[in-house]
Amino acid sequence: MKRISVLAFILMSGHAFAQQKINNSAFMHAPESVATDNNSYYIADIGEGGNPTKKDGNGIIFRMDKKGNGAVFAKGLDAPKGAFILHHTLFVADIDKVKGYDLSTGTQLYNINLAPATAFVNDITAINDTTLVVSATDVNKLFLVYPGKNQRVEELLYTTPIKGTNGVTYDARSKKLYVCGFGGNNKPDGQIGYIDMTATEKVFKPLTSRLGYYDGIALTTHDTQLIISDWVAFEKKGILLKLDLASGHITTLNEELIAGPADFTLDAAGAAIVPAMLEGNVLRYNISK
Numbered sequence: 001m002k003r004i005s006v007l008a009f010i011l012m013s014g015h016a017f018a019q020q021k022i023n024n025s026a027f028m029h030a031p032e033s034v035a036t037d038n039n040s041y042y043i044a045d046i047g048e049g050g051n052p053t054k055k056d057g058n059g060i061i062f063r064m065d066k067k068g069n070g071a072v073f074a075k076g077l078d079a080p081k082g083a084f085i086l087h088h089t090l091f092v093a094d095i096d097k098v099k100g101y102d103l104s105t106g107t108q109l110y111n112i113n114l115a116p117a118t119a120f121v122n123d124i125t126a127i128n129d130t131t132l133v134v135s136a137t138d139v140n141k142l143f144l145v146y147p148g149k150n151q152r153v154e155e156l157l158y159t160t161p162i163k164g165t166n167g168v169t170y171d172a173r174s175k176k177l178y179v180c181g182f183g184g185n186n187k188p189d190g191q192i193g194y195i196d197m198t199a200t201e202k203v204f205k206p207l208t209s210r211l212g213y214y215d216g217i218a219l220t221t222h223d224t225q226l227i228i229s230d231w232v233a234f235e236k237k238g239i240l241l242k243l244d245l246a247s248g249h250i251t252t253l254n255e256e257l258i259a260g261p262a263d264f265t266l267d268a269a270g271a272a273i274v275p276a277m278l279e280g281n282v283l284r285y286n287i288s289k
Contacts, residue, residue, distance in 0.1 A: 019256045020284045022273070024068035029060075031275035033123070033216075033263035034282060035083040035090060037103060040065055041273060042073060043282060044080035044092050044263075050277070052079045053120060055095060064282070074106050082123035082135070082263050091132060091147070093121035098134055098145050110147050117143070117155070123216075123263055125168045127177065127197065135165040137182060142168070156195075158202035164190050167217035167228070167263060170197075179204065180214035180228055190214040192228055192243065208248055216263040221270055227253070227287065229261035229274065240264075240272060240285060253287050 028043065030050035035042045040063050047058035059077030064070040073090075082093040089109060090101045096119050100110030114121055118136035121143075125133050132145040133156065140163060142156040164182030171178065175198045181190030192214060193206040213231035220227065226243040238258035242251050253272075260277035267273055272285040 018286070019254065019258075021281050022068050022284050023064060023070060023282050025070070026280060027070040028062065028280040028282070030277050031062075031262070031280065031282060032079075032081045032277055033083040033092070034265050034273050034275050035085045036265055036267050036273060037085055038268045041282065042083055042085070042090050042103075043070070043275065044077075044083045046079045046081070046277075047077075052081065053095065054079060059094065061090070061092060061101070074101050074108065081121070084124040084126065084132070086126045086132070087129070089147075091124050093124055093134060095119060096121060098124065098132065098147070100147060110151075112145055112147060112151055112153065114143060114145075114153055117141075117153075122166050123168045125170045125177075127170045127172075133168050133170065133177060135168050135179070137164050137166055140165050140181075140184070142177075142179070156202070158195050158204050160204040162191060162193070162204055166190065166215055169217050169219055169226075171219055171223050173223055178217055178219065178226060180217045182213055182215060182231075183211070188213045188230075188232070192217070192226070207243060207245070208250060210250060215261060216265075216274070218264065218266045218272070220266070227264075227266065227272055229258075229264055231260060232257075234278075235259065236278070238276075240274065240287070242287070254285060258283065 030046040033044040043062040055078040059080045061074040062070045063073035080092040096115035098112040120138035122135045122137045162181040163184035166182045167180045176194040183190040216229040236259035238261035240253040259279040262275045262277040264274040
């Protein structure tokens with residue numbers, strides 16, 4: 001009985017961290033980010049050729065149902081990346097603009113220009129109902145974007161630069177903005193850390209000495225752990241990391257490596273929905289226990 005119980009535990013553990021491809025056809029080109037309203041997945045796809053900085057008009061946002069069927073939600077973008085849903089609007093980062101789309105109709109509601117301050121806006125999160133935080137990878141900066149009636153953009157000033165500023169997520173309870181970096185000069189020297197948004201002088205404080213090509217970042221349901229994606233290399237070597245905020249301990253979650261784990265999201269069940277950008281798929285990992 002003991003042997004059977006141990007075997008069952010191993011099988012269940014393997015299943016818990018198994019990789020599942022959730023798109024049922026190859027309709028994507030270079031998916032960089034995914035957001036969900038728990039009914040559908042919204043996938044920001046850079047487009048054919050996968051050039052993240054080219055204004056070529058071939059970027060697409062796909063809406064995919066739970067069965068893995070994809071359809072065009074919005075087209076004519078350039079290289080859409082970070083996707084974030086705030087209320088009933090899907091915001092995406094598109095080279096030097098933040099664009100917003102009505103979830104019901106796909107109608108474009110916002111087109112907020114961040115040029116010439118940046119030409120590589122990357123990820124988006126919200127710190128309240130009226131304020132977005134947008135990362136700018138090319139200039140190692142963060143910007144506050146106010147998409148209301150009086151639209152405006154301002155730089156979020158903080159000390160200790162973040163090389164290749166990339167993934168962002170906000171903890172409303174602790175008022176901490178968690179950020180990870182992709183690194184600089186094609187080196188995997190990005191960091192994982194946070195900024196206390198209540199502080200008068202804002203400082204980026206690293207949470208670990210581990211460096212990497214960090215892309216997506218998300219908080220688990222109880223705000224006790226961070227999940228971070230690390231490309232590791234520009235081939236199928238990517239991993240998902242879990243960082244315990246109390247201990248600082250980091251573990252690798254996946255066994256099968258990912259081809260370009262870009263900006264992911266966690267669904268209502270706590271699973272990570274991860275774009276494999278280099279192979280044009282979206283993967284699901286059951287990471288919660």
